[in-house]
Amino acid sequence: MIKHAEWLVVGNSKDFPFRIGRTIRLNDNEIAVFRTSENKLYAVENSSPHPKGGPLTEAMVSGHHIYDPLCDWKIDLETGIVQEPDHGQIKTYTVREDGEKVKISL
């Protein structure tokens, strides 16, 4: 049996402003969605890979990188990889704009 990707509608395009993160809550999990200056949308798990954790939605966005609001770790939104000198990786999700709708594939 082929399993199709499930797309979640997470809002309208205008709900995702430039360089300001939004939190999507799914049961107990949270996803942070960012729109970069180049008008690209990214979705990542909303939890810092730092041992002390914390949300990422509030991060500062620079290019396709974010700066973790609590510990200032720099994370690449494309790969989820934490930049030197820190280490770690967060989960990334596929996100697309379908007309006016923003959808995430889990």
Next chain:
Amino acid sequence: MINSKKKLVVIGNGMAGINTVEQILKLTDKYEITVLGSEPHPNYNRIMLSYVLEGSKTIEDIILNDLQWYKDQGITLYTGKMVQSIDGERKRIHTEDGLEIDYDLALIATGSQSFILPIPGKELPGVIGFRDIADCTAMLEAAKTYKKAAVIGGGLLGLEAAKGLVNLGMDVTVVHLMEDLMERQLDREASAMLKAELERQGIKFAMQMQTAEVYGQDRVQGLRFSDGSELEADLLVMAVGIKPNIQVAVQSGIETKRGIVVDDLMKTSMPDVYAVGECAEHRGICYGLVAPLFEQGSVIAKHLAGADTEGYAGSVVSTKLKISGVDVFSAGEFITAPEHTVIVAKDEWKRTYKKVLLRENRIVGTVLFGDVSESASLQKYVRQQTLMTDEIYGQLMGTGCSKDGAKTLSAETMADDEIVCGCNGVTKKAIVDAIHENGLTTVDEIKACTGATRSCGGCKPVVEQILQYVLGDSFKTAAKQGICGCTTLSRDEIVAAIKTKGLTTTREVMNVLGWQNDEGCSKCRPALNYYLGMINPDTHENEEDSRFVNERLHANIQKDGTFTVVPRMYGGVTTPEDLKKIADVSLKYNVKVVKVTGGQRLDLIGVRKEDLPKVWEELDMPSGYAYAKSLRTVKTCVGSQFCRFGTQDSMGMGEVLERKFERLDFPAKFKLAVNGCPRNCAESCTKDIGIVGNDGGWEIFIGGNGGIKARLADSLCKVKTDDELIEIVGSVMQLYRETGQYLERTSEWVERTGLEEIRKAVVHDVDQRKALIERIEFALQQVEDPWKKIINDADSRKNLFEVVTPSLV
């Protein structure tokens, strides 16, 4: 082709073996090197495991030499190989899985393992040592499931393990056999101070307790002591000492006692076989610390390279505890004996302790607690048994000698072969050479080139001193750094460019001034946003996306992602009606804790992000700006309205000042205090601006700070009237807004600018004061309460605060 190189086989892939190899490679290329390691990892820095446990480093961070390094050096590496024995006749090494490797020279560097107490129950799951990555991983795993941990051993390793476990959220008790912690490195005084500090950090202690038994069914459940008492624990770390790994030597018929016996050239009893590090026993001593192994490795390297060496004569052992916020250092002899002359300085307020022991007027030992900035020079004195002089005394005990002078002196007089970076074994000479040969100008470059400061960072000040000493006058210009990694421009250059070029947005600044990182970073973006707003208060459009989260959401983010709300209470005064409202809202929105802040306000801690607009709407109070780089609070005493000593109305003046200057952006947070009399109940001496009422007027103090850089405020001037007071306060604020660097508190600003300069601008030069006041008044006209704005703005309410709960397509 005939291979003329001699075969050197190193048994052990740890710090001792590989450091020796590194030192050999620096001196000669006449060896073909093979390394056999039992662990599956490449070479890593064992002493950094505490940081891995603490969470500030990962295992990758502490890898010293990755696989590529071995390749680059032409070293053959076998990981996961246990050596069984060395056949000295045939000069061949046998591994447990049947491999045979010929050697011309062999080096045993097998290190040591945790000593596990021979008590019943020691083999239960959950009982571990603290020695390698596997132990570290076991602790990290255990902390996820279990709550209670016990650590047996109040020495260096035990305390570091305990602190790591506390950080992981476990309830940790350290069990120690002796009366004092770290009794082998500290005297009683320092030990007691250490214990008190660690208790403050959440570690519990069971002193003078002997563990008789570990109990538990499928896993450790607790300890039973010799007096019959018990301690529950679902994780037990034994950190009571180390046992040199000598099996290979024993199997091969090499002489061993506690460790593998070596002479001054680190040769064992078997010809052409050497031993180094924790597995070796030299003149009856097995060292368990890192510095000796570097010194031993250096002797072996010189000897194998055919260079002159006097041989190894033992090490002066020094100790440093790697727990953040707890600085402990000791070297040489530290327990006072009758023949010692003792110099002691104990400061219970600053929680520092310094002891220097002299024998026949020579420095032979030291203990430092709380402030270890002199550890490098003291260690050198102890090693060289330096004769005490007035000059050294002045330097150590702080009489007369200027600090800067002393610093330069210590880098200058430091011996070439002195190890500066204990983690990576980098000598002063290596650093000096690297600076000369590669034209290095920053500590970061030295780090990349030599590895110094790469690990714990404790040696950074010394590395800086060496850099300064080598570069001399060119140090200052060479070290020019911009406001962040994105630019080499300084704050002043950027502010000047914004003014002359008429730049209006952060992006424009970054484009025009050639930022290396197109959209800047978390350091420069908020700074540029501030400078732009300060220069053009009326036209600058605040950039939410360049604000730190607290200033974007107008609440303090907490580590769990909830927020703290602080309503404005002018001058620290509130009303029963407001208190009632605060109580009602706190109940309705499940505030976790209501706390009185240090600035006399109420913290409502633990509000969910999506509730923030509703909380403010229902509070219907102005925002307290407890999150902002702005006027936070004006703390007041009771003053003349009620206090029998009060000479001035401090509550009234506090409210006036807070209402007037609230909401304006500053380079950093800004606090005021107003006192009705010189008793100073509102603690104005540690505020950015402190105001003290006296019989005929007010005295104004500036540059005080009770935080990171504690500083008592300087008296700026005295004024007679309230109007003068408000004028001078306003002009100091505007001067700071215009000349302060972003994130620079007034305590630093006053020192950098000079009190006299500030006094000239705001007190003596009336015209300049007027101009400053005009500019601050203009800026004040632009401010508005952020919450009023957000509550009425559906878009920002939604985009900034709402959490989306999506549906499936």
